[in-house]
Amino acid sequence: MFGNLDGLCIDNKKYIMAECTNCGEEFSDKRKDLGYDICLSCGDNVAHEQAVEKSKRVGPLFNKGGLQYISDEEDLTSIGKKV
Numbered sequence: 001m002f003g004n005l006d007g008l009c010i011d012n013k014k015y016i017m018a019e020c021t022n023c024g025e026e027f028s029d030k031r032k033d034l035g036y037d038i039c040l041s042c043g044d045n046v047a048h049e050q051a052v053e054k055s056k057r058v059g060p061l062f063n064k065g066g067l068q069y070i071s072d073e074e075d076l077t078s079i080g081k082k083v
């Protein structure tokens with residue numbers, strides 16, 4: 001009984017691990033299912049970089065408008081201008 005369970009756990013562990021494309025560490029396959037190719041700690045670094053980058057992408061979308069997040073980088077050159 002327990003032997004079977006142990007075997008099952010090892011098989012599951014092999015099955016659920018995916019490899020980080022950044023550092024080579026193994027991470028949960030469930031995370032890969034969500035569309036991530038990197039492990040949690042590498043993801044944290046990327047998320048932090050993105051947060052810093054996105055914090056620069058705020059501006060008024062119209063005259064006297066409040067600051068809003070601008071998702072598309074190309075909008076930064078044209079936003080708020082009359083086209």
Ligand SMILES: [Zn+2]
Pocket residue numbers: 020021022023024025038039040041042043
């Ligand atoms: Zn990693």
